Amino acid sequence: MEIVGELINASRQPIKEAIEAQDTDYIKKVAKDQEDHGANFIDVNAGVFADKESEYLKWLISNVQEVVSVPCCIDSPNPKAIEDTLETHKGIPLINSISLETERYDKLLPILSNSDYKVVALCISDKGMPDGVDEIMANADKLINGLTGANVPINHIYIDPLVKPISVKDSHGVEALDSIQRIMKEYPGVHTVWGNSNLSFGVPKRWILNQVLAVAAITRGLDAAILNPLDKRLIAFITAAETLAGKDECCMNYMKAYRKKKFEV
Amino acid sequence: MEIVGELINASRQPIKEAIEAQDTDYIKKVAKDQEDHGANFIDVNAGVFADKESEYLKWLISNVQEVVSVPCCIDSPNPKAIEDTLETHKGIPLINSISLETERYDKLLPILSNSDYKVVALCISDKGMPDGVDEIMANADKLINGLTGANVPINHIYIDPLVKPISVKDSHGVEALDSIQRIMKEYPGVHTVWGNSNLSFGVPKRWILNQVLAVAAITRGLDAAILNPLDKRLIAFITAAETLAGKDECCMNYMKAYRKKKFEV
Numbered sequence: 001m002e003i004v005g006e007l008i009n010a011s012r013q014p015i016k017e018a019i020e021a022q023d024t025d026y027i028k029k030v031a032k033d034q035e036d037h038g039a040n041f042i043d044v045n046a047g048v049f050a051d052k053e054s055e056y057l058k059w060l061i062s063n064v065q066e067v068v069s070v071p072c073c074i075d076s077p078n079p080k081a082i083e084d085t086l087e088t089h090k091g092i093p094l095i096n097s098i099s100l101e102t103e104r105y106d107k108l109l110p111i112l113s114n115s116d117y118k119v120v121a122l123c124i125s126d127k128g129m130p131d132g133v134d135e136i137m138a139n140a141d142k143l144i145n146g147l148t149g150a151n152v153p154i155n156h157i158y159i160d161p162l163v164k165p166i167s168v169k170d171s172h173g174v175e176a177l178d179s180i181q182r183i184m185k186e187y188p189g190v191h192t193v194w195g196n197s198n199l200s201f202g203v204p205k206r207w208i209l210n211q212v213l214a215v216a217a218i219t220r221g222l223d224a225a226i227l228n229p230l231d232k233r234l235i236a237f238i239t240a241a242e243t244l245a246g247k248d249e250c251c252m253n254y255m256k257a258y259r260k261k262k263f264e265v
Numbered sequence: 266m267e268i269v270g271e272l273i274n275a276s277r278q279p280i281k282e283a284i285e286a287q288d289t290d291y292i293k294k295v296a297k298d299q300e301d302h303g304a305n306f307i308d309v310n311a312g313v314f315a316d317k318e319s320e321y322l323k324w325l326i327s328n329v330q331e332v333v334s335v336p337c338c339i340d341s342p343n344p345k346a347i348e349d350t351l352e353t354h355k356g357i358p359l360i361n362s363i364s365l366e367t368e369r370y371d372k373l374l375p376i377l378s379n380s381d382y383k384v385v386a387l388c389i390s391d392k393g394m395p396d397g398v399d400e401i402m403a404n405a406d407k408l409i410n411g412l413t414g415a416n417v418p419i420n421h422i423y424i425d426p427l428v429k430p431i432s433v434k435d436s437h438g439v440e441a442l443d444s445i446q447r448i449m450k451e452y453p454g455v456h457t458v459w460g461n462s463n464l465s466f467g468v469p470k471r472w473i474l475n476q477v478l479a480v481a482a483i484t485r486g487l488d489a490a491i492l493n494p495l496d497k498r499l500i501a502f503i504t505a506a507e508t509l510a511g512k513d514e515c516c517m518n519y520m521k522a523y524r525k526k527k528f529e530v
Binding site: 166167170171173174177199203204205208209211212213215216219236237240241243244245246248249250251254255258263 | 442
């Protein structure tokens with residue numbers, strides 16, 4: 001599974017402070033730590049700084065790319081901020097995110113069209129969050145058709161069905177899992193991704209629900225997730241879940257993790 | 266989920282010794298401990314004593330039923346041993362197990378016919394273990410049709426698709442999970458069950474694979490499992506998996522487990 005390291009997000013207080021202080025060492029350390037622990041992308045998010053979002057995103061990208069070889073996941077609901085930063089990023093970033101919301105869609109689609117960019121596509125529209133698996137699938141279908149129609153390769157598209165809190169409705173877990181299974185079956189080659197901690201908003205001991213969600217989702221086909229790669233327990237269970245899901249030839253990754261004592265959690 | 270407490274099995278050395286010494290106190294303690302930790306059935310297995318299996322099973326059942334109020338799961342591949350013990354058991358036991366193997370099927374079906382007994386039905390035939398989901402489904406279909414045709418209520422049938430070791434073939438996990446999902450969808454009212462530790466034969470740190478299997482299977486519909494109810498970590502994750510699977514109204518069981526510190530694992 002591809003891991004998007006979630007730690008460089010200005011909604012986290014230490015990151016916000018490091019950005020304000022222009023503390024390059026701290027940002028570089030958090031970036032490097034995540035790469036060293038297996039992150040395939042380093043998420044950068046400066047959304048809390050409304051006026052300076054583009055400036056700070058560029059600063060984050062430059063600093064992150066000085067120390068890691070994996071690309072960034074440029075994380076903003078603001079298409080202008082994303083556009084402003086694309087020249088700063090070396091290599092192919094993961095753009096996070098497009099959606100069916102008209103303004104966002106219309107501004108980002110021309111940027112993505114005929115490009116090499118990878119993109120997270122949120123199953124949300126002007127009507128708001130989707131309600132139930134069928135609405136998620138209808139939104140996923142529009143996004144995939146729209147993006148592939150603009151010559152974005154299907155394997156550059158990461159559909160996010162949007163996990164909603166289980167504390168709000170008992171069926172939110174089932175909806176999320178069933179959506180992953182259907183998307184991966186009906187659109188071969190596409191990726192699925194989500195913010196793995198959204199399910200557990202509002203309940204205690206969130207790590208347990210986060211962990212069972214990741215495990216169950218991997219066996220449905222989820223092949224990317226935005227999470228903390230430094231969470232050793234979560235990573236151990238993701239490794240075992242991939243073995244269970246038949247994505248580990250002859251249990252070789254499992255045995256490697258065992259020998260490296262990654263299961264001592 | 267219904268838990269079949271697996272500990273009173275003579276293949277475990279302390280149980281074998283307790284049976285040989287006719288140590289009623291030890292057997293009663295293991296039975297009571299399992300009930301106290303949520304077991305819905307207490308498995309009794311004396312299969313290692315070929316000549317005395319019936320005698321020892323009756324002794325186990327009598328002692329177990331002196332201290333617990335949940336029924337036994339009478340566990341033997343030998344239909345004669347099962348038949349010998351049925352009069353000893355008070356209430357409705359879970360018979361473990363019938364299969365499509367001709368001798369076993371022909372001897373047990375008349376006993377089950379028009380009875381109140383619950384029964385584990387293994388998806389194995391005279392051809393041996395099933396190979397792949399379609400063969401599992403074909404065997405499940407024959408078992409369900411045969412048993413319901415003999416007036417066994419569908420909700421008394423526990424289909425076991427037989428988990429095979431992932432160390433033997435990468436796809437054994439996927440086969441097991443897909444089988445559960447199909448059985449529960451195609452035969453409403455039936456139960457599914459398995460020995461949850463079979464997947465991990467031959468690999469180290471078996472508890473991690475056992476745990477991810479239980480979690481993923483619960484989200485596919487598995488509603489019974491033969492396992493150790495004293496394994497606090499496994500039980501904690503089963504609780505969270507049931508919440509994820511939408512089987513926990515308003516997260517009430519999750520919150521109850523949290524307040525009782527069941528997630529301190």
